[in-house]
């Protein structure tokens with residue numbers, strides 16, 4: 370008897386815990402469904418563990434004790450949705466992020482881009498634009514910028530506005546200068562910005578050929594044919610199905626032999642899309658479109 374009791378109570382405990390977990394999942398799904406139906410933002414196919422963590426953080430910050438309570442608040446208070454939006458669309462970025470990636474772009478991808486009379490680039494999930502400005506500098510130094518058009522898009526309108534301003538914190542310039550040098554920068558980094566108060570205002574000519582706009586990879590389609598697509602550190606937050614859908618979108622948006630660049634922790638391995646791309650600089654997650662259209 371003394372042995373049977375703990376076994377059955379631990380069984381009951383496990384069953385209760387599984388039920389809690391199931392209830393929690395239902396609450397999260399209902400909350401995401403409500404956000405989609407009311408606000409049109411579709412987070413339903415984002416990776417569950419990560420989205421749950423962020424929703425929970427927002428629930429705590431709002432002082433509510435469950436996902437259902439958070440749902441009530443989000444539905445009736447659009448400012449709560451604004452705050453949640455910032456939690457859900459993670460904005461970590463920097464200039465010349467992963468300098469060896471930008472060096473590979475310069476040394477290995479640029480020679481192919483050079484062969485095109487006009488170059489179209491899609492920078493998807495560009496956040497506040499640090500990567501876009503980095504790419505513009507690189508292409509300027511390689512003499513390609515004048516014949517390039519960069520379409521820089523993000524789900525989050527607030528960060529697009531920041532990107533359009535082209536002003537970044539002065540406190541970051543030391544880190545960015547080092548990144549720039551490691552990425553094979555040919556000039557002095559400080560030539561690209563003017564310091565004003567605590568901000569660094571980047572040369573507006575870097576934005577001349579950039580078109581910033583809102584675009585949602587989950588719900589919006591393609592809008593041109595590109596020679597290079599960068600989508601770094603975005604799909605990491607998507608579940609496998611959504612990753613496959615977005616990779617399909619990129620595949621159909623690339624010109625023959627066009628390049629796709631992903632983030633350091635992202636991969637095509639074991640995705641349905643793996644055969645559609647050929648590794649080009651594998652260690653930097655740069656791929657090429659595999660087949661002809």
Ligand SMILES: C[S@@+](CC[C@H](N)C(=O)[O-])C[C@H]1O[C@@H](n2cnc3c(N)ncnc32)[C@H](O)[C@@H]1O
Nearest residue numbers: 458461462494496524525585586587601602603
């Ligand atoms: C971590 S940041 C990466 C920024 C930049 N690419 C980099 O690697 O430094 C992820 C960005 O993806 C955007 N994002 C998330 N879901 C998206 C979606 N469905 N469509 C477009 N952008 C999305 C977020 O708003 C955020 O700006």
